[in-house]
Amino acid sequence: MANHIAPVVNLNSESTSSNGAEEEQRSEQVSSQNSSNADTEITRLKTKLDEYFYTGATKAASWRIRQLKSLLSMLQKEEKQFAQALHSDLGKSPEEAFFSEIGFLTKEIKSFIKKTEKWMKPITKSTPLLAFPAKSMTKAEPLGTCLIIGAWNYPLMLCLSPVIAAISAGNCVILKPSEKSPATSALLAKMLPQYLDMNAFGVIEGAVQETTDLLALPFDKIFYTGGEKVGKIVMRAAANNLTPVTLELGGKSPCIIDKNIDLNTAIKRIVWGKLMNVGQTCVCPDYLLVHHSNLDNVLEKIKQVIVKQYKKAPKQNRFYGRVIDSDNVRRLAGYLEGQEVVYGGEYSAEERYFAPTVVLNPDPDSDLMQEEIFGPIIPILSFNGRSDMLQFIKQRAKPLAAYAFTEDKEFEDKFIDTISAGSMCINDISMFMANEELPFGGVGTSGMGSYHGKYGFDAFSHQKSIMRRSFSFENSFRYMPLNSIKMWVLRRFL
CATH class of the missing domain: 3.40.605.10 (Aldehyde Dehydrogenase; Chain A, domain 1)
Incomplete structure (x- = not known):
């Protein structure tokens, strides 16, 4: 010391x-x-x-x-x-x-x-x-x-x-x-x-x-x-x-949930990554993109996993933290106005508490989908196909992180090649942060x-940059005046 x-x-x-x-x-x-x-x-x-x-x-x-x-x-x-x-x-x-x-x-x-x-x-x-x-x-x-x-x-x-x-x-x-x-x-x-x-x-x-x-x-x-x-x-x-x-x-980090995957494991990882530090994490998934045929399953699993990880009363759970201040609680509450809240939504500005909250198909032009949420709100958007999901992400600002849960290697490769993001993780959330061999930064x-x-x-x-040269083997090819022989040598070796 x-x-x-x-x-x-x-x-x-x-x-x-x-x-x-x-x-x-x-x-x-x-x-x-x-x-x-x-x-x-x-x-x-x-x-x-x-x-x-x-x-x-x-x-x-x-x-x-x-x-x-x-x-x-x-x-x-x-x-x-x-x-x-x-x-x-x-x-x-x-x-x-x-x-x-x-x-x-x-x-x-x-x-x-x-x-x-x-x-x-x-x-x-x-x-x-x-x-x-x-x-x-x-x-x-x-x-x-x-x-x-x-x-x-x-x-x-x-x-x-x-x-x-x-x-x-x-x-x-x-x-x-x-x-x-x-x-x-x-x-x-x-x-x-x-x-x-x-x-x-x-x-x-x-x-x-x-x-x-x-x-x-x-x-x-x-x-x-x-x-x-x-x-x-x-x-x-x-x-x-x-x-x-x-x-x-920061930014709005997207997360695609593909069909035909281990949904139980995927949702456990997503809820863990999203609700760590009550969503006040720059690389947490900001919104989920789900195929419409899988929407009901995803919604039900998310509700189940939130209860399993944080019990039915997160407010009393010591592992569920608090929003940084009352102003940010009110900011988060404002994002819910006019939205379809299908789970949670309770909050207390005085206690800096905001419950885990799920919103279904928010308006893409709403504040919820335009601003980085930085809180425990999980917007879920349903799509007809993968191409629509990728197009939706591409039309928005480049995120700090991007996630895809998929077992389809062809789609995984397309996701990696199509989406620009600071970091990516396939089939998990935020785990690239644990590897110091990977650079962390935005784009x-x-x-x-x-x-x-x-x-x-x-x-x-x-x-x-450093170069140390020897005094030995001096040559005159680079010195003036230049002539045809020198130029022949220079053209050969430059």
């Missing part, structure tokens, strides 16, 4: 929403702020981290491994406190807190500790004959001081997972947790300084103004997780300083760039 205390700025601004329809309100607030002069305290922190980065201390493998081990120690020693914070913010049980956030992070850190030194080594590349004798290689170098803006739906994992990658790549980091998950944000601000090198890290708590002040500064990388509207603001701010960005956004409006495992290391690195 480091003996230093990392700088923390706790500015206690009012919380504002950052999801669904409220994202627009937030985006207007952020864009309307005067970002020409960033907060002085934030600027001082950024300058301090820049100066430390230029000492070269963070480039050493020993420094990176030490920080990763300290982060792992924090998660292991303070697991109970982080579980309590996640319960306060999202109603997560200790088991879900470990399964979906703490355990995911500890596994990831252990992998980075094992592989960081390997990833740091130069990679030899082939050299063209014209440049012989020479040696070519690429070497990953850290970018500098990076800004990481976390999200509230998985407020621990979505903050620390990119931090892990940034540390492994040798960067300094300013972390901005979401103000909508105040318990987790405050605990990160308290704990990170006790475990990480104070010279290389900082935590900024706050809301719109603090985010605006941060975005006005010339970072070497910005990593943002959140909604599309604020993502555009982040990208515009980054453009002012030509700062590279990774945007992990189109669902995001840009990717991370997890080596892809995260690369996201926070610059691959520097």
Whole structure:
């Protein structure tokens, strides 16, 4: 454990929403702020981290491994406190807190500790004959001081997972947790300084103004997780300083349920993936597409499985969490207006509770089918055939994830080739997240760039090209003046 205390700025601004329809309100607030002069305290922190980065201390493998081990120690020693914070913010049980956030992070850190030194080594590349004798290689170098803006739906994992990658790549980091998950944000601000090198890290708590002040500064990388509207603001701010960005956004992830499959297993997996974190998961299935002949079976199975996994009274079930705030409960309730609710629909804004809810054949132009739901509502749309399902998906924005439950290899191949999505999973939900060998990221409006495992290391690195040539075997073919013999040689070898 480091003996230093990392700088923390706790500015206690009012919380504002950052999801669904409220994202627009937030985006207007952020864009309307005067970002020409960033907060002085934030600027001082950024300058301090820049100066430390230029000492070269963070480039050493020993420094990176030490920080990763300290982060792992924090998660292991303070697991109970982080579980309590996640319960306060999202109603997560200790088991879900470990399964979906703490355990995911500890596994990831252990992998980075094992592989960081390997990833740091130069990679030899082939050299063209014209440049012989020479040696070519690429070497990953850290970018500098990076800004990481976390999200509230998985407020621990979505903050620390990119931090892990940034540390492994040798960067300094300013972390901005979401103000909508105040318990987790405050605990990160308290704990990170006790475990990480104070010279290389900082935590900024706050809301719109603090985010605006941060975005006005010339970072070497910005990593943002959140909604599309604020993502555009982040990208515009980054453009002012030509700062590279990774945007992990969202979208309406479709899920096709084909005929002639193991429906019992399929529905168990779908309900698990959809209702984890009460639907506040960017890669959960946003809506289901079902052949009309299979509709009654699917509806009945979904109702049965919801009861089996969460009992008849989910409100009293400790494994069924809460919506992040009352405003989002009311947002979800608004999506049900004018819809055919065939199961659930109960909610309490005061208790942040929204029941598992099934909606049948919603209007494709309704808010329910236009906005990312980010809640426990399951819209089911019936179709006459597979081609209609694929066409429906293709006509909409590219999603962060896409799912198909099918035993037909020909249709599986067509689904994979036809649909563009950040990630795909056949016959399960979200399980690609467990494989660090697969990059995670969006496409189109669902995001840009990717991370997890080596892809995260690369996201926070610059691959520097290097060629070392010998003074031996000098030739004059490339030097002026050029003549017919030289041109014959050049044409032959270029």
